[in-house]
Amino acid sequence: MNQNAVEIRALEKHFPRFKLGPLDLTVPQGVIYGLIGPNGAGKTTTLDLIFGLGDPDAGAIKVLGLDHRRDEVAVKRQAAYASPDASFRAWGTGRKLIRFVSGFYPAWDEAYCEKLLAELHVNPDEKITALSSGSRVKLGVIIALAWHPKVVVLDEPAAGLDAISKQQVFAELLAAVQDEERTVIVSSHALTDLERFADHIGMIKNGQLLLEGPTCRIVERFKLLDFVSEDGAAFVSADGVFIQRHERNQWQAMVDTERHTMESLASRGARQISATPMTLEDIFVALGKD
């Protein structure tokens, strides 16, 4: 029961100008896991590797306890992947695409598929080339969900969607994990939605994991502090202190409260400290900057 949905250990993939890893990710079962990171951080590379699109140079990936390579068939029977790169145009209409794809999955749930099409306002009889890019992304999500796979991996399921569609997609994902047996992994830049819907967050940057954990804990862990200090040198170089701006003796910094307390900052000469909570987006921006 408490098995992890996906475990990535010491994963490496080398490209001429980019190196992913060594990367460890742990996705618990029954959660929505948001994989976030600046463009080019390695999110899509990681998700592709889970599904055997490309060979890792080192490390191991387990999906539901199974090796993603050795037990490939068993993994693909329980895990779905939707990528925004899929164009689907060759099938003509969504209906034909669905008829084709559903043939591969004995567990295909036609009623659920119809419900998703209706709720996400995708017309399956429209020509795929005539669909908006948002509708095409939604079509990919619907196909990934419709056969009730245990693990659903979605690369950028919110790309190109307006705020309303984005919420609808995330609400469907929320409904999909309600039985706590299914797991959804999404890479996304829709940070406000992820803060709301994702139970777990992993943030990567330059191919390395920066932080991972329950969303609420991450959001609580970082605070924006305003304080007065005559000597900033004590803070500029400190680990876990991210200076946002300063003017004369007034400082504003994001602080990792697992490393610093108000008291420890006061002992370094900070006065009149006031703390403001941060959103996931604020934290992302502060950590993503070099």
Add this chain to the structure above:
Amino acid sequence: MSDKRPACLLPPVSPAAGPLYQQIVDNLKRAISDGRLAGGAPLPSFRQLAGELMVSLITVKRAYEELERDGIILRRQGLGTFVARDGDDRSRRVKTERAEELLRAGAREAAEAGLKEREIAEVFRRILAKEKP
């Protein structure tokens, strides 16, 4: 049994207004201390509330755990979650403590700004007269 509950028990929450679970905790405490949720009343399930507020299950669990720890709600195995009999008293007590804490922080800030005791009291009276909670 669940349809007897008001449809919109809690106001919506938003990441822009601080940690989501904290907003749920605060909103539930408010609903309990002002009597909209009476002692012994059933609370929505994790799932129901998560769906209603459009937040993850973990967020709702976290909020319930915190309220349980403060003795404001009780979980009964297999039956669900309920407002504690004296949940309103406890909720009020917790809120009072929190209010004191905020007032203390306000007084500290005012003192740092150079206000005298008399002036701080004056500011506070003015706020009270305007706000009429």
